[in-house]
Amino acid sequence: MSELTSSALPESYRSGPDDRGHFGIFGGRYVAETLMPLILEVEAAWNRYRSDPEFLAELEYYSRDYVGRPSPLYFAERLTEELGGAKVYFKRDELNHTGAHKINNTLGQILLAKRMGKKRIIAETGAGQHGVATATVCALFDLPCVVYMGETDIQRQAPNVFRMKLLGAEIVPVTSGTATLKDAMNDALRDWVSNVEDTFYIIGTAAGPHPYPEMVRDFQSIIGTEAKQQLTEKEGRLPDLIIACIGGGSNAIGLFHPFLDDESVQIIGVEAAGLGLDSGKHAASLSGGEPGVLHGNRTYLLQSDDGQILDAHSISAGLDYPGIGPEHSWLHNIGRVSYVSVTDEEALEAFKQCCRTEGIIPALEPAHALAHVAKIAPKMRKDQIIIMNLCGRGDKDVFTVAEALGEEI
Amino acid sequence: MSQRIQKRFEKLKQEGRPGLVTFTTAGDPDQETAQKILNGLPAAGADIIEMGMPFSDPMADGPAIQLANLRALGSGITLSKTLDMVREFRKHDDETPIVLMGYYNPIHYYGNQRFLDDAITAGADGLIIVDLPPEEDDELCHPCLTSGLNWIRLTTPTSDEARLATVLKNSSGFVYHVSIAGITGTQSADSVDVESAIKRIRKQTDLPIAVGFGIKTPAQVRETGKIADAAVVGSALVNVIRQGVDKQLAKDQIVTNLHGLVSELAAGTR
Numbered sequence: 001m002s003e004l005t006s007s008a009l010p011e012s013y014r015s016g017p018d019d020r021g022h023f024g025i026f027g028g029r030y031v032a033e034t035l036m037p038l039i040l041e042v043e044a045a046w047n048r049y050r051s052d053p054e055f056l057a058e059l060e061y062y063s064r065d066y067v068g069r070p071s072p073l074y075f076a077e078r079l080t081e082e083l084g085g086a087k088v089y090f091k092r093d094e095l096n097h098t099g100a101h102k103i104n105n106t107l108g109q110i111l112l113a114k115r116m117g118k119k120r121i122i123a124e125t126g127a128g129q130h131g132v133a134t135a136t137v138c139a140l141f142d143l144p145c146v147v148y149m150g151e152t153d154i155q156r157q158a159p160n161v162f163r164m165k166l167l168g169a170e171i172v173p174v175t176s177g178t179a180t181l182k183d184a185m186n187d188a189l190r191d192w193v194s195n196v197e198d199t200f201y202i203i204g205t206a207a208g209p210h211p212y213p214e215m216v217r218d219f220q221s222i223i224g225t226e227a228k229q230q231l232t233e234k235e236g237r238l239p240d241l242i243i244a245c246i247g248g249g250s251n252a253i254g255l256f257h258p259f260l261d262d263e264s265v266q267i268i269g270v271e272a273a274g275l276g277l278d279s280g281k282h283a284a285s286l287s288g289g290e291p292g293v294l295h296g297n298r299t300y301l302l303q304s305d306d307g308q309i310l311d312a313h314s315i316s317a318g319l320d321y322p323g324i325g326p327e328h329s330w331l332h333n334i335g336r337v338s339y340v341s342v343t344d345e346e347a348l349e350a351f352k353q354c355c356r357t358e359g360i361i362p363a364l365e366p367a368h369a370l371a372h373v374a375k376i377a378p379k380m381r382k383d384q385i386i387i388m389n390l391c392g393r394g395d396k397d398v399f400t401v402a403e404a405l406g407e408e409i
Numbered sequence: 410m411s412q413r414i415q416k417r418f419e420k421l422k423q424e425g426r427p428g429l430v431t432f433t434t435a436g437d438p439d440q441e442t443a444q445k446i447l448n449g450l451p452a453a454g455a456d457i458i459e460m461g462m463p464f465s466d467p468m469a470d471g472p473a474i475q476l477a478n479l480r481a482l483g484s485g486i487t488l489s490k491t492l493d494m495v496r497e498f499r500k501h502d503d504e505t506p507i508v509l510m511g512y513y514n515p516i517h518y519y520g521n522q523r524f525l526d527d528a529i530t531a532g533a534d535g536l537i538i539v540d541l542p543p544e545e546d547d548e549l550c551h552p553c554l555t556s557g558l559n560w561i562r563l564t565t566p567t568s569d570e571a572r573l574a575t576v577l578k579n580s581s582g583f584v585y586h587v588s589i590a591g592i593t594g595t596q597s598a599d600s601v602d603v604e605s606a607i608k609r610i611r612k613q614t615d616l617p618i619a620v621g622f623g624i625k626t627p628a629q630v631r632e633t634g635k636i637a638d639a640a641v642v643g644s645a646l647v648n649v650i651r652q653g654v655d656k657q658l659a660k661d662q663i664v665t666n667l668h669g670l671v672s673e674l675a676a677g678t679r
Contacts, residue, residue: 194591307518
């Protein structure tokens with residue numbers, strides 16, 4: 001091995017981040033000084049409880065009896081037949097309580113917040129799935145919940161807005177900047193800086209200042225850990241390919257992380273190409289962005305040639321973010337994970353195909369992963385195995401899909 | 410190291426008065442008007458000029474300065490043009506310190522060392538980069554100090570003794586004490602809290618201390634000046650620009666109004 005490769009490639013892909021939160025050159029802690037003591041406090045609490053048997057037992061209890069874990073690993077037989085190639089399995093995290101993988105993380109973080117004695121929870125949300133998952137655990141643990149949501153997203157995700165209200169959360173419409181997820185995150189950070197004494201910020205994706213990317217990844221890694229065990233039981237071996245959609249990338253890192261050191265497993269992350277990478281209207285930070293610093297971490301960002309953050313676009317509100325979790329940026333740079341992109345149109349086709357062949361209405365986010373599965377499964381051998389993370393159900397998206405298909409409901 | 414900041418605080422000490430630090434945003438409401446605002450600040454009574462480098466996502470700022478950033482970016486300002494403004498100012502004034510305040514990403518994109526070199530050549534004296542805490546000093550703080558620009562750090566109500574030591578370690582020029590835990594242009598601090606914070610900071614540094622966040626009136630400037638070496642006013646000034654734009658005032662009238670408020674605030678230091 002040359003010196004360059006030996007220094008570039010770690011002994012394990014699962015050893016990051018370092019103690020300052022860096023995955024290679026990505027990650028870190030780029031926040032205002034007012035927040036630093038709080039971030040360090042979260043980190044200390046996380047380090048204390050992450051291996052605490054009582055904490056883990058409580059997390060496991062709620063994951064099982066409240067969320068419904070483990071989620072099934074399902075052989076999508078009709079889809080497999082139609083594609084005519086590799087066997088396609090769905091990791092069905094859309095069957096979790098609240099309909100997506102997001103609750104794996106909100107549950108973990110609120111248990112930490114409780115132990116830290118925090119009295120108030122804030123969160124940002126784009127599609128509303130993380131907002132709903134946060135509002136849900138806040139109701140469960142009787143903590144007041146404030147969710148920041150872009151005015152634009154409030155318009156297009158009305159059902160989730162109402163769900164959050166039913167669960168007792170206060171929704172703060174964000175009109176600053178471009179009124180989408182990145183601005184919601186800005187306003188959540190502004191809230192946190194103004195309420196440093198009692199507030200815990202539950203970040204929804206594997207991004208933000210250290211320790212959030214690591215913490216969210218670890219709470220979501222239950223996905224990959226279960227999938228690995230379930231496939232071993234069903235097929236007696238590892239998959240050939242695992243695949244997931246990526247906005248910030250929490251469901252993907254959750255599936256990927258337990259497999260990173262299994263070198264025979266090919267890993268693909270699917271970004272949202274919106275109207276196409278050349279259109280300038282997409283959310284593919286890795287394919288169409290450059291490294292920069294936003295929301296507490298260094299990562300790939302969509303930005304102008306003056307370093308201003310650009311608006312992302314995707315039909316899926318959950319992928320509509322101009323950045324990506326820092327560990328994905330690192331995995332992209334070292335080449336362990338391949339990142340591809342899928343357009344709105346391709347995702348819609350996959351959405352329909354999933355409804356038609358499997359009787360499952362997927363969220364538009366995993367429909368992106370499915371669209372790529374549809375491209376590559378036919379080229380693979382029939383004895384090969386794909387696991388796709390079906391990370392959310394599509395009830396929330398039926399209005400968007402109807403509009404895109406030109407149908408009135 | 411650039412000496413203008415040190416000399417200015419020495420001069421203020423000789424005059425026996427606190428300083429006024431004014432904050433406006435480069436390119437707000439447009440580059441030409443912002444240049445007129447900048448050029449006239451010393452005559453209006455600004456002792457130190459803090460100029461914001463616009464960013465699309467100013468996370469530590471309240472609504473007033475967020476809007477200023479958007480107005481400035483909308484008018485076509487860039488980081489490179491921001492440095493042009495400093496260069497233009499230096500043709501007329503070689504004494505008033507200029508501190509550039511902003512967020513890291515535009516600099517990161519521009520290139521750290523290239524930015525430092527260009528900022529020094531343009532005539533800037535220091536940097537305040539909100540989202541670069543001491544934990545990330547390798548990024549820009551160390552190269553900045555090596556290049557001869559001051560690295561001005563923020564202390565906050567959340568800085569305890571140990572944290573203060575960390576924050577002050579690589580600070581130079583002056584210390585900017587953020588008097589509230591919050592964002593710019595919102596509530597004002599209790600002067601008792603500020604006084605005790607300043608006492609704690611003075612125990613750990615000989616650098617001059619400026620206090621900012623929530624200072625809007627000449628009376629607040631005067632109160633702050635009794636306990637600190639300088640008072641920073643930002644959102645109140647930026648609001649003058651917003652009101653002028655909203656009322657569609659002539660650009661020169663906006664400049665006059667802004668300098669008028671600076672003069673009133675400066676009276677609080679004399």
